[in-house]
Amino acid sequence: MPRFIYTLLMTLVALLLPIKLLWRGLKQPEYRQHWAERYGFYAQKINAPLIWVHCVSVGETRATQPLIQALMDAYPLHQILMTHGTPTGRETGQQILRDDIANGRVLQAYLPVDTPGAAKRFLNYFNPVIGLIMETELWFHLIDQATQKQIPVALLSARLSEKSARGYAKLGTLTSDGLHQLALVAAQTEADAQRLQALGASNVMVCGNLKFDVTPPVDSFAKGLALRELLGKDRTVLMAASTREGEEPLILDAVKNSNVLLLLVPRHPQRFAEVETLLKARNLRYVLRTELAQTLNNDVQVVLGNSMGEMYAYYAASDFAVMGGSLQPLGGQNLIEAAAMGVPTILGPNMFNFAQVTREAVAANAAVQMADVSELATQIDAMARDAEKRKLMSQAAKAFTLQHRGTTQRLMTAIRGLVKT
Template structure:
C-alpha cells in the first residue's frame, strides 16, 4: 500500500514534468534534449540489449556533477575488475551528463535515468539488462528498487550518506523507506553516523567504507594550469576563490570582500550551476563591480582594475584551485548543505566553510579539527578571515599542509566499495 500511494503521486506529478523541463530549458537549453530517455524510451542502436555481440553491462547512477566526479576512481577500478563489462552511467541533470562525457568520453555509455514510474523503469531495465546496478550516495527511487528486485538485478547503494535532515524526511515515509532499503542488495556507507541513520530507517547489510571523494585525485596538469591562469590574472595579487556558490551567497561574498577592503584583491566567483552565470554577471553589474568573465579571457592578461573574475567555464575547478591563495566552499554560507571541500584540500589550499555543511558533515568536522579549514558564520566573520589569512602566508601554508595530510589519510574507500560489491554478488550467486 505505501508504494501504491507513492506511485499514484508520481503519476499525478508526471504531466507537469514537460513544463518543468521547458522551464529549466529556458536557462539551460540542454534540458530540452533527450526527453524520451526521461520516460524510459531508448532508441540508440548501439545500445540494444538483444545483440549477441553486446557485452555484459554494469550500471552506475550519478545524479549530477559531484556524484559523477566522485565515481571516477570507482569506474576505473570496476573496469579493471570486470574488463569484459561495459559501464552505463545514468544521470538526472545535463551538467552531470556533460561531466560524464568530459571524464570518460566513449569509455562509458550515458543516458538519463527515467522518472520513477513502474513502466518507465521496467523499460529501462528491459532495454539495458544490467548485470547489477550501483546508486551513488542517497537516491532512493522506490519503483526502481522494486523493479530491480523483480528482475533479479542486484542493486547496491554505494558511497551512501544520510544527513539528519534527510533521515527525518525519509522517516515520514517509514514503511516505504524500510521496504526500499531492505530490498537493496548491499549498502556501502560513508561513515558510522550515516550507517546508524540508515539502520534506524530499516536498512540491513550496511558496511562502512569511507567517502569515495577522498580517492578523487587532482588532474596531473592541475597545478600547471592553475599557475598559468594565475600569471594571466595577476601573479602578485592576492586571489580569493569562492567555489561552487549557490543562489544568494554571491551577495554575501561581495559584502564581505568590500568590508575586508584588501588592496589589489581579486575574487574569483564560480557559481555551482551554469544556468546562473548570467544571473551572477547581472548582480556584479548592478553592484558596480568591475568584473570579467573567464569565457572571454582566453589567453589574455586580466586588466589590473578587475575586481572579480566570474568563473563561467565548465571543468576548470581544479585550475581555479591551483590559481588561488584561499578558497571558500559554496553552499555553506546559506543552508544548502555545502559542496565538496575535499578537492580543495587535496590541492593544498586553505579552506573556509560556512555554518551549513550537513551534506559533508564528517569531512567538514575532520577538516576543522585538523586545521585544514576554518568556519565562518556570516559576512563579518568572512571578512575577518580574509583579512587575517591573506596577510599571514605561514598560517595559510600550515592549513594547506594539514589539508594534504587529511585527504591522504582518508583514501582507500574505492577498494573497500569494490570489495563490498564483489562479496555481495558472490553471496548472491551462492544463495541462488
C-alpha cells in the first residue's frame, strides 16, 4: 500500500471518529470523554523527561504493570506516559497505578488517530525519550515521525499470528518500512520473531511473554475467599472468564443440566446489560455481583460478574474456568491470569492469539483444550465431578507460571541501551 493511500484512509478514520465515539458512548459514556486527545491535543502537566508506554486496552495494560514498575525504579527522574486506545484500558491503568497517577509520576492519555498532523502534535507535546509499544500496535505515521525526531520506538512482548502476518504482508513496503524503523522488536516466541523478521523487522530478539511476570494483587486471595463465602463453599463454581459476543448462549446451554454455579464475567462492561437480558430471557435465577451481599440460595444458577477490577478475585473464588474468546473465532483471552491463580481452565478451539502459551499450558496440565465447541458440556461435567483432577491441574498451573517468569528483566536490559538519560 502506498503511504499516501494509508494517509487518506487515516484521514477518513479521523473524520468518522466522532460518529464511532458517539455510538460507543451510548453504551459506555467514557467514550465521550477526552476527545481532543484523539486528535493530538493535550493538557497533561509534564515535569520531567518522559518514557512513553502504549498499551491499547485492558490486557496490555495489566501486562505492562511489572514493566512500568521496573521503569520507575530504574529511572526515578523520569515520568511515565501511558497511552491507551480504549476507556477500559485507561480505567485499568487508573486501578493498578492509582497512587502513581495521583502524584503525577504516571500520566495517562489516548494515543491519537494516526494522521501525520495528530502524530506530530502528540510527539511535539510529550517529546518522549523513548516509545515502548506493547504487543502489536503498528501506527506507521507515528513510527515514521518518531524516527525523524530521533526518538527510538520499540515493540515489546510482540506477538503476531499467522493470520495477522498475512494481513500486514498485504501492505507491502508500508509494513516493512515501519518495522525496519523500530529500534527494537522483542518478540514473545521464536515463531513471532520469525514472522516479524519476514515482514521486515530488524533488531529482533525473543523475550518471552510479559504477562507471566504480572503478580496478582496481594489481597486477591483474601477477596476471593470472601466472595466464595457468598457463593457458597459447598457449591462447585465454574467461571466463564472474559466472554465475548455469541459465547454466553453456548456456555448456558452447556451447563443447563449441570449442578455448577456459573460465575459469568463478560469481557466488556458495555455488554453487562445485554448479558443480563439474555439471562432474563432464559428465565434463569441469577444475581448481579454488585448486588451480592449475603450467601446465595442454592436455587441461584448464575452470578453475573458486572464489576470492574475483580478478575483475580473471581478466579480465586472459582474451582475451574472456561476461557472466553475461544468458543468463537476470536483468538481467545489471557489464560495466564487463570494459571497464576491456580485455576484449571477449559480452552475452546480458537486460541490463535495465544497459540504457543496454549500448547505449553496444555502440555503442562494447566489447561485442557477442546477440538470442537460441541465438547463443552462434556468437559464441564468431567471437570466438575473430578476434584482430584482439579487439584492436580491447579498445582500444575501455578508451577507453569513460575517457570516462565523473567521477561521484565530481559526487556529492561534491552531498553537500557536505548534510553538517553
